[in-house]
Amino acid sequence: MAHASPFLVHVGDLVRHGGAPRSHRVSAPVDWSIELSRVLPDPPLVAELVLSAASGGVVVRGTVMVTVRHTCSRCLEDTDVLVDVDIDQIAEREGGDDGYELHGDELDLEPMLRDEVLLSMPLLPVCDPDCAGLVRGTESGLNTSTHDPAGRLESPFAVLEDLFESGD
Numbered sequence: 559m560a561h562a563s564p565f566l567v568h569v570g571d572l573v574r575h576g577g578a579p580r581s582h583r584v585s586a587p588v589d590w591s592i593e594l595s596r597v598l599p600d601p602p603l604v605a606e607l608v609l610s611a612a613s614g615g616v617v618v619r620g621t622v623m624v625t626v627r628h629t630c631s632r633c634l635e636d637t638d639v640l641v642d643v644d645i646d647q648i649a650e651r652e653g654g655d656d657g658y659e660l661h662g663d664e665l666d667l668e669p670m671l672r673d674e675v676l677l678s679m680p681l682l683p684v685c686d687p688d689c690a691g692l693v694r695g696t697e698s699g700l701n702t703s704t705h706d707p708a709g710r711l712e713s714p715f716a717v718l719e720d721l722f723e724s725g726d
């Protein structure tokens with residue numbers, strides 16, 4: 559457990575001393591998913607960010623690049639696509655209304671980046687705008703075993719016939 563999260567950044571220079579903006583790069587495998595989209599751990603996420611001091615916090619701007627596996631909402635085929643997501647967020651010492659919060663001099667970028675990436679995902683991904691969906695005809699073949707003669711023995715009518723024959 560000595561492994562620090564690759565998303566943790568020390569920002570004491572920015573929040574305490576109003577230091578100059580600096581670039582920050584994160585490269586880490588993640589496994590985030592929502593509905594029909596999953597961020598693949600391989601290749602790893604790459605975030606190219608600029609961190610700058612703001613009153614009461616740190617502004618995070620930049621781009622996150624991830625590979626996402628979308629499951630087509632029509633035909634259920636998987637498609638892998640490279641996605642760029644713009645980041646423009648702030649993490650505050652006091653944690654705003656729904657905002658992100660600094661933990662002392664530490665900024666955890668993971669919840670921020672995860673939210674922004676997952677929010678950018680399409681609600682109903684499609685493999686192609688013209689995707690026709692599941693091919694018809696797959697149901698032929700499902701109901702071909704109804705003529706199994708053995709099935710007749712299980713029929714409730716067979717039971718009734720037995721009742722009639724054994725009754726008075």
Ligand SMILES: [Zn+2]
Pocket residue numbers: 630631632633634635684685686689690691
């Ligand atoms: Zn499709």
